[in-house]
Amino acid sequence: MNLKIISYLMPLSLLILFGCENKNKSNKRDGLTVYQEAQISWVRNFNPLSPAGSARWPTSSGIYEPLFIYNSMTGEYVPWLGLDYKWEKGNKVLKMLMRKGVKWSDGEPFSAEDVAFTFNIKRKHRALDTRDSWGYLKEVVAVSDTIVKFEFKRIYVPGFDALATQSIVAKHIWDKIDDPVKFSNPNPVGTGPFTEIIRFDSQLWELGKNPNYWQKGKPHINKLVFPTFPSNEQVTLALLSGNLDWAGAFIPAIDRVFVSKDTEHHKYWFPLTGHTTFLHTNTKDPILSDVRVRKAISYAIDRELVVKVGMYNYTEPAHVSGVSGPMSKWHSPYLDQAENWTTYDPGKANMLLDGAGFIKDETGLRYTTDGHILEFDIIIVSGWSDWIRSAQIVSQNLKNVGITAKVKTYDFGAWISRMQKGDFELAIGWAEKGTTPYALYRGMMSSEYLQPKGEIADVNWHRFGLASADSLFREYEQTSDKNEITEIIYELQHLFIEHAPSLPLFSEASWAECNTKYFSNFPSAENPYATLSPNYPPENLLVLVNVQNR
Amino acid sequence: MNHSLNYLLRRLGFYFIAAWAALTLNFFIPRLMPGDPAAIIFARFRGKLKPEAMNALRETFGLTDEPLLGQYWSYLKSILQGDLGISIAYFPEPVTSIISSALLWTIFLAGFSLIISFSLGTLLGTIIAWNRSGKLDSFLPPALAFIGAFPYFWLAMVALYIFGFELSWFPLGHAYGNDVTPGFNIPFILSALYHAALPALTMILVSLGGWMLSMRNIMITTLGTDYIAFAHAKGLSSRLIMLRYAARNAILPNFTGFGMALGFVLSGALLTEIIFSYPGQGYLLLQAVRAQDFPLMQGLFMTITFAVLAANWIVDILILFFDPRTRK
Numbered sequence: 043m044n045l046k047i048i049s050y051l052m053p054l055s056l057l058i059l060f061g062c063e064n065k066n067k068s069n070k071r072d073g074l075t076v077y078q079e080a081q082i083s084w085v086r087n088f089n090p091l092s093p094a095g096s097a098r099w100p101t102s103s104g105i106y107e108p109l110f111i112y113n114s115m116t117g118e119y120v121p122w123l124g125l126d127y128k129w130e131k132g133n134k135v136l137k138m139l140m141r142k143g144v145k146w147s148d149g150e151p152f153s154a155e156d157v158a159f160t161f162n163i164k165r166k167h168r169a170l171d172t173r174d175s176w177g178y179l180k181e182v183v184a185v186s187d188t189i190v191k192f193e194f195k196r197i198y199v200p201g202f203d204a205l206a207t208q209s210i211v212a213k214h215i216w217d218k219i220d221d222p223v224k225f226s227n228p229n230p231v232g233t234g235p236f237t238e239i240i241r242f243d244s245q246l247w248e249l250g251k252n253p254n255y256w257q258k259g260k261p262h263i264n265k266l267v268f269p270t271f272p273s274n275e276q277v278t279l280a281l282l283s284g285n286l287d288w289a290g291a292f293i294p295a296i297d298r299v300f301v302s303k304d305t306e307h308h309k310y311w312f313p314l315t316g317h318t319t320f321l322h323t324n325t326k327d328p329i330l331s332d333v334r335v336r337k338a339i340s341y342a343i344d345r346e347l348v349v350k351v352g353m354y355n356y357t358e359p360a361h362v363s364g365v366s367g368p369m370s371k372w373h374s375p376y377l378d379q380a381e382n383w384t385t386y387d388p389g390k391a392n393m394l395l396d397g398a399g400f401i402k403d404e405t406g407l408r409y410t411t412d413g414h415i416l417e418f419d420i421i422i423v424s425g426w427s428d429w430i431r432s433a434q435i436v437s438q439n440l441k442n443v444g445i446t447a448k449v450k451t452y453d454f455g456a457w458i459s460r461m462q463k464g465d466f467e468l469a470i471g472w473a474e475k476g477t478t479p480y481a482l483y484r485g486m487m488s489s490e491y492l493q494p495k496g497e498i499a500d501v502n503w504h505r506f507g508l509a510s511a512d513s514l515f516r517e518y519e520q521t522s523d524k525n526e527i528t529e530i531i532y533e534l535q536h537l538f539i540e541h542a543p544s545l546p547l548f549s550e551a552s553w554a555e556c557n558t559k560y561f562s563n564f565p566s567a568e569n570p571y572a573t574l575s576p577n578y579p580p581e582n583l584l585v586l587v588n589v590q591n592r
Numbered sequence: 593m594n595h596s597l598n599y600l601l602r603r604l605g606f607y608f609i610a611a612w613a614a615l616t617l618n619f620f621i622p623r624l625m626p627g628d629p630a631a632i633i634f635a636r637f638r639g640k641l642k643p644e645a646m647n648a649l650r651e652t653f654g655l656t657d658e659p660l661l662g663q664y665w666s667y668l669k670s671i672l673q674g675d676l677g678i679s680i681a682y683f684p685e686p687v688t689s690i691i692s693s694a695l696l697w698t699i700f701l702a703g704f705s706l707i708i709s710f711s712l713g714t715l716l717g718t719i720i721a722w723n724r725s726g727k728l729d730s731f732l733p734p735a736l737a738f739i740g741a742f743p744y745f746w747l748a749m750v751a752l753y754i755f756g757f758e759l760s761w762f763p764l765g766h767a768y769g770n771d772v773t774p775g776f777n778i779p780f781i782l783s784a785l786y787h788a789a790l791p792a793l794t795m796i797l798v799s800l801g802g803w804m805l806s807m808r809n810i811m812i813t814t815l816g817t818d819y820i821a822f823a824h825a826k827g828l829s830s831r832l833i834m835l836r837y838a839a840r841n842a843i844l845p846n847f848t849g850f851g852m853a854l855g856f857v858l859s860g861a862l863l864t865e866i867i868f869s870y871p872g873q874g875y876l877l878l879q880a881v882r883a884q885d886f887p888l889m890q891g892l893f894m895t896i897t898f899a900v901l902a903a904n905w906i907v908d909i910l911i912l913f914f915d916p917r918t919r920k
Contacts, residue, residue, distance in 0.1 A: 082879070083693065083871040085682045093652045094633060094683035169651040223652055224684040244693055244871060246770045269770060272869045279757060279764050455625055455884050458635045500634060500646050 071560035073248060073267035074589060077280070077289035078576045082272040083244040088230040090209040091164070091222055093172045098247070098268070102209040103580030105232040105249070109138060109157065110206035111580045112477050114315060115570045117368055120584065123152070123210060123233060129522040133199055136192040137185075138206075145254040146212050147230075147237035154184035159213035161192075161205075169223045173204035199522045203477050207580055235261040235587050245270050262590040263561065281308070287561055288589075290577040292428070292553045294354055300555060307559040311566050311574045312551040314367025315475075317482070318360050319429075321420075321436060321545040322461075322469045325506045326495050329410065330418075330467060333542055338394035339468075340545045341387045342443040343436055349548050352432030360384055360546030363535050364486070365479045367549055372479050374532040380539045384546060391443045400444070408444035417446035418467040421460060424451035429470045432547065436468075461503045464495040470547065474501055478527070480518055483534040486543050487511040506543035552578060563590045596912055603908050607901045614897040619667050622889050623660065632884050633680070653680055671894070677887035681879055687891040690876065695895060697767050698872035700784070701864070702857040705792040705799075710850055712796070713803025718839045720804070721811035722830075733808065736801030748794045748867045755790055762790040765869030791868040795861070799853075803846065810842040844915055851907030855900025 078099040087097045090106040103111075109124030126139040144152040161182040164171040178198035185191050192205060212231050219225050230237060235257070238250035250265045269285075271277045278293055280286040282303055293300055293310075301308045323330045323339065330336060345359030358366070362384040365372055374380075392402075400408040400416050408416040418440075420433045433449045440447040447468065452460065460466050474485030485491070489507030493499035511534060518530045554574035556564040565574045565585060572584035630649040670677065676687035720729040739747070756762045768774065769783040814820065815838055823833045862874030869875075873892060880888040912918050 082865075082869060082875045085685050085690070087682075087685070092683065093648045094680065096681070096683045169648050172648045174648070224678075226684060243774055245766050245768065267770075270766065270869065270871065272765075272866065272875055276765055276869050283757070283764070454635075454882065455632055458631055462631060498631070500631075 070591070071287070073265040074263050074561055075267045075269065075285065075287045076576060077268075077271050077277050077286055077291060080272055080274075080277075081270050083270060084242065084247050084268070085226075086228050086242050086247075087226045088239075089222070089225050089227040090211060090230075090232075091160075091170045093169055093223070097227075099576065100234075100236070100249075100266075100579065100582060100586065101230070103234070103583045104266075104586055105230045105234045105237050106209035106211060107232070107234045107583060108207040108209055108580045109140075111583055112203065112207060113571075113584065114573055114578065114581060115313065115368055115565075117371060117477075119206060122580075122583070123157075124206065127202075127206070129199070133197045133520060133522050134194050136194070136202065136205070138190045138192070140188045140190065141256070142188060144233055144256040146214075147232055147234075147252045147254055148212075149254055150212065150214055150231075152210075152212075152233055153187045154190045155187075156213045157190045157210050158182050158184040159217065160208060160210045163211070163216060163222055167221075167223055173208075175201065175204050175208075197520050200476070200478075200480060200519055209580075234583070236266055240265060257587060260587045262563075262588075266586075281555055281557065284557060284559060287557050287559075288564070288576065288585075289555045290553055290575040291555065293555065294428075296354070296356075296555070304557075304559075307557050308555075309558055309564070309566065310555045312356050312553060313567070313570070313573055314357065315550045315552050315573070315578075316365055316367045316369030317475045317550040318364050318366065318473065318546045319548050319550055320364075320471055320473050321547045322466070322471050322504045323542075323544055324464055324467055324469075325504050325543060326464055327467050329416070332398055334394045334398040335400075336542045336545060337381075337383045338391040338398070338443065339440065339445070340383045340542065341385070341391035341394065342445070343439045343545075343547070344386045345384065345548060346386065347439075348432045348435045351435050352428055353548060354428075357549045357551045360548050362539055362546065363479070364473070364482055364538060364546045369479060372528075372531050372535070374535045376532070376536070380536060383539075383542060388439075388443055395443060395445075402444045406444055407446065415446055416444065417448070419448050419450050420468040420470065421457060421466045422449060422451050422470055423454050423457045433470055436547075462498045462500065464493070464497075464499065464503065464505050466503075469503075471503065472550070473544070479531055479535065480515070483511065483531075483538055484515055486538060487534070487541070488515055490515075504544040506541070508537060508541060508543075511537050558592070560592055561589050562592045563588050596918075599912070599918065600908065603905060607905055611897065611901055615668070615671065615894065616664075618890050618893045618897070619664055620660075622884070622886050625884060652683070667890075676891040676894070679880075679885055679888045681883035681885040681888060687887050690888065691873070691891050691895060694871060694873045694876045697870060698857070698861055698865070698874065701767075701788050701791060701870060701872060702795065702861040703854075704788070705795040706850075706853055706857050708792070709796040709799045710803055710846070710853070713800045714807045714839075714843060714846055716800075717804040717807025718811055718834060718842070721808045721815065721842075722834050722838075724808075724812060729808075733801070733805055736804060740798050740801040742798070744794075744798050745863045745867060747798060748791070748864060751790060751794050752867060763787050767871050787870075791864045791870055795864055803849075806849065807842060807846055810845055811838060814838045814842045840914065844911060847907055847910055847914070851903045852900070854903035855896065857899075 084098065088101045088105060089097050090102040107123050109122060110119040111122050113120050123141055123144060124138045125141050128137050130137060140154045140157065146152055161175065165176050178194050178196050178201050179192060180195035181193040183191050215231050216222060229239065233256065235252055235255050236249045237252040240248040240250045246267065246269050248265050248267050251261050255261065271280060274291055277286065277289055277291045278299065281289060281300055296310050300310065323336050325331050349355060349357055349359055360366065362382050363373055395408060399411050402408050410416055420437060422429050422433050430449065430451060437447040437449050461469060461471060474481040476482065485501040487506060487508045488502065489509065489512055491499055491502040492505060492507040499505065514530050514534055518527065521527060552573050552575035556574065558564065565572050571588065572581050574585065576582045630646060630653060633649055634646055679685050679687050679690055682690055716732065720726065720732060723729060752764065756764045763769070763786065767784060767787050768780060772780045772783045774780055820833060820838055823837050861872055862877065864870065865872045865874040866878065877892050880892060
């Protein structure tokens with residue numbers, strides 16, 4: 043026994059000695075330590091065009107840069123490599139003016155040629171064209187050193203977003219690459235604020251600043267440091283122990299867990315993104331195809347409670363239009379005349395269900411006209427505990443109006459496959475996101491993506507199409523006039539509210555934490571120059587160039 | 593001797609068939625999972641990627657509608673050529689390079705803890721069986737059985753929280769410190785040992801009892817046999833009897849167990865690696881399953897299968913060496 047204790051203590055005491063050695067910490071920190079991707083060991087890939095999204099963060103917006111950055115907090119495009127743009131010839135031609143004096147990190151000048159080259163490489167290798175730009179583009183050419191001309195084969199104004207936020211690569215490097223799809227670009231040459239790979243090991247890599255960066259004096263910090271963190275628990279521990287300066291992670295009960303440990307430096311900001319998490323209703327289900335039933339379900343849900351119990355009060359109940367927060371500027375001025383079916387009103391829900399012919403028996407359960415119990419399954423991804431709790435509240439709420447709803451969890455692969463094939467009744471899920479509500483409403487109501495049950499639909503899982511909305515989408519795609527755009531969005535919004543194709547549940551927030559002990563000038567509610575979360579490229583570029591050493 | 597060779601060859605033939613069966617299952621089982629890899633990558637963007645991206649993704653990964661049987665033949669062919677394909681989750685990295693770095697860490701961590709746990713457990717088992725009903729014998733078995741009965745992940749998390757987080761005696765994760773450069777140098781090796789200490793300790797702690805108990809029980813049976821009594825009567829020293837006569841025979845079942853455990857090391861360190869963020873095979877397997885990364889999954893299962901088979905073959909040889917009865 044004694045022997046055993048000693049044999050344990052010997053290595054222990056040695057290790058304690060080693061452990062103490064690492065403890066010397068100064069008040070300065072050279073590198074900003076960031077968590078964005080859950081990985082256990084790093085793979086060297088800096089290909090910003092890679093469709094698999096397997097390049098290290100911040101390749102696409104940090105090492106490389108886009109033409110314009112959409113700032114979700116202001117709802118505006120920030121000129122970046124591009125300075126200005128103009129639609130011409132009835133929106134068939136888009137001309138973009140490039141910034142002068144930008145250099146690649148190897149010292150070569152950047153020009154409109156690089157931009158045209160980037161788009162043409164996607165034309166040649168269709169696997170790279172993840173936003174299907176060549177579905178509407180006819181030709182991209184550099185008219186001069188500073189002007190790029192995009193010619194469209196069909197007018198598609200919303201395509202601007204994909205064009206503007208494309209990361210631009212250097213022609214003089216990439217025209218020598220045979221297969222850009224499988225190119226891992228180990229030593230990137232970019233225009234971004236951080237381009238130099240100082241170190242790349244399986245567990246840690248460091249990205250140093252670009253010596254030729256076009257914004258003089260920026261970035262303020264010398265390097266970014268990326269240790270691997272395989273799980274949220276590890277991220278939380280690192281944040282608590284002060285080893286992490288910036289992270290985009292969901293942390294439950296964050297005030298108690300994280301902030302209370304150091305109220306001065308431990309900060310978080312979970313701003314609303316403007317988008318919404320939905321309770322999807324499969325409109326091909328014979329019962330859910332009745333809009334009265336969908337609205338009744340919506341009235342029955344106590345969203346305040348869902349947000350409190352399911353989401354730690356990090357967000358707020360959804361707006362009936364499906365957009366909120368920074369997207370609220372798109373709310374129609376006639377909303378007070380529209381039905382607000384995201385309010386909690388069980389009485390109204392009961393009334394609608396009675397009216398639709400689903401009668402309550404003496405035990406409080408509702409039955410269909412042919413005598414079956416009125417019941418649905420709510421499917422959720424297993425392990426996504428915030429959504430599971432939310433679904434449990436929804437299930438409770440529905441029980442109060444006589445609907446039986448069971449929460450069922452599936453592995454992610456199985457869940458997504460059911461959603462895509464329309465093999466579900468109710469489910470919590472996300473919806474399409476864009477810079478205007480157009481993307482959301484198109485995903486919600488366009489017949490373009492409508493698939494019969496059993497066929498894979500990548501969007502429009504709830505399977506709802508509306509001809510009157512389709513014509514509005516066509517109109518929207520043709521116009522670059524701000525007033526017209528606004529009018530169309532209002533109309534789409536009223537159509538959405540009238541038909542309730544799917545039910546907004548709660549607003550989406552972005553998760554972000556920072557430690558201000560060594561660094562300052564992170565975005566915050568007081569200084570909302572961008573969203574704090576690193577998970578929204580290219581917006582994270584705004585943070586990268588503005589963060590400073592304390 | 594001829595007989596032994598025959599025995600080994602026969603075993604080899606059996607392992608060959610087992611390997612083929614495993615490879616075949618390895619190919620078909622992942623494909624029975626619902627969903628496809630492109631859809632999962634698409635879904636990971638949660639609505640930020642437009643549906644038009646799907647075609648580009650499918651094209652990138654070369655996902656084909658070729659009939660399964662055709663895919664199966666090309667799979668067998670490329671495996672024979674040592675080509676495990678390109679990972680989807682870590683596109684465009686070849687599977688072999690991803691596995692090889694993870695494999696080394698797993699062998700280092702789990703292999704060492706297994707060897708320590710096996711040797712220490714067997715030795716303790718021998719000693720307490722020799723001095724049975726001694727103080728050590730009445731204390732160790734129940735104590736270790738008690739510890740071994742805890743769910744492993746819980747024990748590991750408590751250890752990490754107390755010794756890693758609260759007391760800061762051990763690092764919170766990773767295989768080596770961020771201030772050393774990987775390579776053959778003293779600071780790196782020390783750092784790797786330091787980082788492996790806590791996960792290895794937890795693994796040894798839960799597995800020690802099993803080795804010790806099985807060794808103790810067989811040892812006690814062996815000690816009751818006639819030849820041990822005869823050895824005592826001849827006046828041989830107790831040390832000699834304990835180690836050369838009793839333990840040598842009693843260790844045989846433990847060796848078989850060791851062969852099995854060696855195989856499970858490669859997959860079984862999954863929980864340890866997740867809790868201690870250790871960059872080994874187990875965690876990689878989890879990632880591969882989550883991303884439906886068929887090539888990576890197949891590669892991992894294949895390494896695990898081959899390791900189990902190889903370990904068992906080595907045990908066959910060892911037993912041949914230790915147990916003369918198999919040589920007749």
